[in-house]
Amino acid sequence: MPSVSSREPIATETVVVAPPAPRKRPAAKWVKLALIVVGAALILSFPTIAPNPYILSAGVVILNYAVLSTGWNFMGGFTGYISLGHAAFFGLGAYGTALLIKYLALPGFVAWIIAAVLVALIAIPIGFAALRVRGASFVIVSIAFVLIMLLVFQSWREVTGGSEGLVVPRPFPGMLRPEHHRVFFYLFVLLLAVSLVVWWIIDRSKFGTALKSIREDEDKAQSLGVPTDRYKLIAYMLSALFVALGGGLYALWFGDLDPIFQFSILIGSYMVLMALLGGVRNLFGPLLGAVVVGVALEYFKLEFGDTQFHLIATGILLGIVVLFMPDGIIPAVKSLLTRSSNEASIREVTAGELLEQNDKRTADASTQERSS
Amino acid sequence: MNAPTAQSTTTLESLSTVSMTKSFGGVTAVDGATVTFREGKVNGLIGPNGSGKTTFFNCVTGMIKPDSGEVRYRGRSITRKSPDRVARAGIGRSFQLCRVFPRMTVMENLLVAVRNTSIRQQLRSAHDPDELERARGWLRRVGIDHLEHAEARNLSYGQQKLLELAGVLMGDPDTIMLDEPAGGVNPALIGRIATLVRELNEEGKTFIIVEHNMEMVMSLCDHVVVFDRGRQIAEGAPEIIQQDPRVLEAYLGV
Numbered sequence: 001m002p003s004v005s006s007r008e009p010i011a012t013e014t015v016v017v018a019p020p021a022p023r024k025r026p027a028a029k030w031v032k033l034a035l036i037v038v039g040a041a042l043i044l045s046f047p048t049i050a051p052n053p054y055i056l057s058a059g060v061v062i063l064n065y066a067v068l069s070t071g072w073n074f075m076g077g078f079t080g081y082i083s084l085g086h087a088a089f090f091g092l093g094a095y096g097t098a099l100l101i102k103y104l105a106l107p108g109f110v111a112w113i114i115a116a117v118l119v120a121l122i123a124i125p126i127g128f129a130a131l132r133v134r135g136a137s138f139v140i141v142s143i144a145f146v147l148i149m150l151l152v153f154q155s156w157r158e159v160t161g162g163s164e165g166l167v168v169p170r171p172f173p174g175m176l177r178p179e180h181h182r183v184f185f186y187l188f189v190l191l192l193a194v195s196l197v198v199w200w201i202i203d204r205s206k207f208g209t210a211l212k213s214i215r216e217d218e219d220k221a222q223s224l225g226v227p228t229d230r231y232k233l234i235a236y237m238l239s240a241l242f243v244a245l246g247g248g249l250y251a252l253w254f255g256d257l258d259p260i261f262q263f264s265i266l267i268g269s270y271m272v273l274m275a276l277l278g279g280v281r282n283l284f285g286p287l288l289g290a291v292v293v294g295v296a297l298e299y300f301k302l303e304f305g306d307t308q309f310h311l312i313a314t315g316i317l318l319g320i321v322v323l324f325m326p327d328g329i330i331p332a333v334k335s336l337l338t339r340s341s342n343e344a345s346i347r348e349v350t351a352g353e354l355l356e357q358n359d360k361r362t363a364d365a366s367t368q369e370r371s372s
Numbered sequence: 373m374n375a376p377t378a379q380s381t382t383t384l385e386s387l388s389t390v391s392m393t394k395s396f397g398g399v400t401a402v403d404g405a406t407v408t409f410r411e412g413k414v415n416g417l418i419g420p421n422g423s424g425k426t427t428f429f430n431c432v433t434g435m436i437k438p439d440s441g442e443v444r445y446r447g448r449s450i451t452r453k454s455p456d457r458v459a460r461a462g463i464g465r466s467f468q469l470c471r472v473f474p475r476m477t478v479m480e481n482l483l484v485a486v487r488n489t490s491i492r493q494q495l496r497s498a499h500d501p502d503e504l505e506r507a508r509g510w511l512r513r514v515g516i517d518h519l520e521h522a523e524a525r526n527l528s529y530g531q532q533k534l535l536e537l538a539g540v541l542m543g544d545p546d547t548i549m550l551d552e553p554a555g556g557v558n559p560a561l562i563g564r565i566a567t568l569v570r571e572l573n574e575e576g577k578t579f580i581i582v583e584h585n586m587e588m589v590m591s592l593c594d595h596v597v598v599f600d601r602g603r604q605i606a607e608g609a610p611e612i613i614q615q616d617p618r619v620l621e622a623y624l625g626v
Binding site: 201204205206207208209210212213216217219220221222223224225226227228229230 | 433435454455456457459460464465467471472473474475476480483484485486487489493494495496497498499500539540542543
């Protein structure tokens with residue numbers, strides 16, 4: 001026998017004995033559907049329920065986070081490449097939209113789409129370079145990327161306005177503020193819906209399975225024929241596209257850009273935190289995370305004003321998630337609900353039993369052969 | 373060498389390398405290896421520890437780029453091709469320390485293999501009924517169909533080895549390279565794996581097997597290549613290899 005660890009005693013073998021197949025519970029499907037309908041109804045009726053424009057604008061901010069986090073999850077969730085620098089795409093989408101309006105006099109929403117497509121194209125060379133490294137190295141490279149962008153947009157005053165900021169021409173000039181919030185709230189809902197649908201399509205496709213295999217073991221995936229380099233790049237581009245769309249829509253809504261906010265590590269970290277909190281393997285994980293973190297952030301900012309307490313609270317939240325719900329809220333709740341019913345039974349089987357199984361199999365096979 | 377029999381003259385060239393070399397720093401792991409494996413046969417690749425077998429495997433499958441030399445498969449050069457292109461050319465492989473996707477179910481593990489990268493194919497549902505049926509067929513074949521819904525990380529090491537083999541087979545390779553299929557599994561399971569290899573070989577699959585378990589190599593392989601210090605020192609039928617003085621010297625240092 002070759003030199004192999006002692007984990008495999010010759011006499012016995014730990015064998016997973018047929019775990020219960022996930023029970024097909026039609027009820028679970030209906031519960032899921034009901035939750036989605038209720039969630040959608042709540043979101044769509046929010047502008048009507050919101051007591052004042054301030055709360056409504058907080059809702060817009062949270063939806064923006066949900067779009068960014070879902071966009072981030074195209075890369076982070078599927079492939080496991082954790083980018084802390086996705087704020088770069090948020091900033092580029094925002095500035096791209098603003099600059100196209102300002103210098104080419106394009107209509108706001110045309111500029112928005114073109115800017116996002118351009119950002120997705122910029123993501124190709126960036127991804128080509130950054131995706132050569134994995135794990136912690138990739139995280140560092142992604143941070144470097146957003147810091148470089150910050151420097152460029154701060155220093156290139158003639159074009160970007162530098163730290164003075166950049167005013168984005170309004171797409172609906174005559175509109176009053178509450179109405180403006182309302183319109184943008186629904187625009188963000190639309191963008192979120194599109195990104196969720198695209199994520200869902202990929203999740204259930206062969207392409208999605210390939211991306212998830214990259215997350216699990218990239219070399220192994222490649223040895224099974226998955227063109228890992230190309231697929232990672234496609235996921236990175238899609239991720240950049242949706243985050244840039246989120247940034248561009250933010251620019252049109254907020255109307256004022258400042259490099260220190262657009263290219264902040266903090267925004268990038270929020271995307272990661274929200275996705276992790278909700279659950280990166282779940283369609284609605286980033287959305288749920290965005291609602292929880294977004295509400296908490298707005299609350300802390302409101303209650304504690306200019307202090308940095310919201311940052312401390314965010315840090316504590318991240319700690320709690322990593323410690324107690326490493327897979328996020330959705331899987332944690334799911335397993336809590338099904339804990340009693342779905343555990344695989346593991347027991348020791350002796351070599352004798354295994355041989356018996358073998359003999360039975362051989363016998364079965366030969367009878368099958370004879371009968372065919 | 374004994375005279376070529378009628379059968380061996382008809383065997384085609386499967387996978388071959390010409391003066392392939394790979395060094396890591398000052399250590400030359402593969403040193404001008406010129407090797408030819410036989411199509412339709414169970415080929416064995418043996419050699420003492422550190423003789424460069426696994427590096428050779430990795431160079432052939434594109435996981436490592438060789439410094440020089442050539443790799444050919446069925447008459448075409450696949451030198452320096454990326455591992456996924458080598459896989460799609462029809463060469464499947466397992467890993468020395470068995471590798472599966474731990475947090476995917478057994479079924480999902482099988483659905484990873486990519487044969488067609490066209491956009492239309494890739495956007496189809498992963499749970500295509502035909503694919504599921506094909507996957508279940510392979511799971512039955514290796515004997516773990518009852519574990520379809522289990523997460524791969526909950527399987528025993530032996531079961532993971534069978535899962536890895538089924539996953540490779542899903543890619544429908546013509547040639548299957550196994551790196552120590554008997555490593556770390558109990559004798560009963562070794563028997564099951566050997567039987568599978570023999571059956572699949574009869575169905576037309578070519579095998580290239582790196583293995584330390586001599587009993588398995590000698591009983592299973594039609595053709596054996598012996599490696600020492602990064603190159604081939606002998607090749608031939610197992611009975612002949614066992615008598616070869618160069619092989620005995622390499623193994624026993626006589």
